[in-house]
Amino acid sequence: MLRSIGAIRRDPLAFLAAMRASYGDVLQFPIPVPATYLVTDADAVRRVLVTNAKAYGKRTLQYTTLALVTGEGLLTADTEAWRRQRPVIQPAFHRASLELVAGHVRTAIDRLLARWARSDGQVVDVDEAMMHVALEVVGASLFGSDLSRDAERLADATLAALDVVVRKARSPLPVPVAIPTPTNVVLRRAVAKLDAAVDAMLADRATRPLPEGCPPRDMLDLLLAAHDDDGSHLSRQQVRDQVVTFIVAGHETVASALTWAWHLLATNPEELGRLRDEVDAVCPGGSPGFADLARLPRTAAVLDETLRLYPPAWVITRRSLAPDVLGGVDVPADALIIMSPWLVHRDSAAWPDPERFDPSRFLGEDGLRRREVVASSAYLPFGAGPRLCVGRDMALLEGALVLASLVARVDLEPVGPPPRAVPLVTIRPADGLPMRVRLRG
Secondary structure, three states: OOOOHHHHHHOHHHHHHHHHHHHOOEEEEOOOOOOEEEEOOHHHHHHHHHHOHHHEEOOOHHHHHHHHHHOOOOOOOOHHHHHHHHHHHHHHHOHHHHHOHHHHHHHHHHHHHHHHHOOOOOEEEHHHHHHHHHHHHHHHHHHOOOOOOOHHHHHHHHHHHHHHHHHHHHOOOOOOOOOOOHHHHHHHHHHHHHHHHHHHHHHHHHHOOOOOOOOOOOHHHHHHHOEOOOOOEOOHHHHHHHHHHHHHHHHHHHHHHHHHHHHHHHOOHHHHHHHHHHHHHHOOOOOOOHHHHHHOHHHHHHHHHHHHHOOOOOOEEEEEOOOEEEOOEEEOOOOEEEEOHHHHOOOOOOOOOOOOOOHHHHEOOOOOEOHHHHOOOOOOEOEOHHHOOOOHHHHHHHHHHHHHHHHOOEEEEEOOOOOOEEEOOOEEEEOEOEEEEEEOO
């Protein structure tokens, strides 16, 4: 492992792929404490996340470090805390709430197109643009807040904070946050910006409280009305942790998927043409609504295939709470289990020619989306089992609407060399995604 540190730091994805190629789908790293396993067999991953999920917890370095930014929100909370939080959050993603997302997407897209109209024919950073769009949508959909004016500041704060999270997770000698190192100062400043956004949301909501007897308008109303086990309202810190969790996780993952979708479409013009034909036939002018999604199966398939090739959460970790057997290998209690959707999604047994971008994998002969493929144990861009991402349906809805809204109205031409995928908290292009934008007539 000491000899491998350089390779791990340079390219974690290549290192994990090499380990799997050399040692198989379930391997143990030579680390004395804790016993550490890389598990990429789809059935074994399913056992950890689904069929025996109760025997695995989230108290791992990955989530402990991420909690420096998000606190004990839904994403990082361990089992018992998560069980208390999930029922509070779940109603924010019911169908009635999701139907409103289309309007928020339309508003964010109109703002983006107005900016791009002033840059017609110029090079723009599509990665940055997708970050801003996703941030505006999550702010309006979940918190009833207009984040458009603060989108750049909050997106920068999110990326800065997550960059520190990655550095700390990879450091053999992590420095306590209380020590004012340059890295910790960056983290504090980024978290302060996120906290300021939450404070502004709460101050705004105090001026327009939920009328007596009215149903909650969004997640923020649900959080402010929620009660803890002892009957008391959630503390300000508890509300803050949930809001920051969804500001960070709710926009960065969607933006990552959309960025890679534009890269894949621009470098596969035939697929771009098929997608554009579908959108033009269903919603001429490129303003799809919630009801249009059922008639846009190829749009959904493009997003599905993008998430296969570039799953935002490229690594998932768990700690075993009891002994288990994974892929025929005995795993002791208190072991660290490392699972990589990046590798599971590239298993040639489940995905022939796995490196090829082929949205038709997710379409049946009738052209409709193949639900059984989306639910396959070899496909887990949002995790699986009880801890399946609560925002999955919103992310897929938002991603499809953004793709359909833009593909009909803009041409995006690649500029420079292909982007290099960097595995940070999510998979991101190393230097953004510069593309020349031209509005379509």
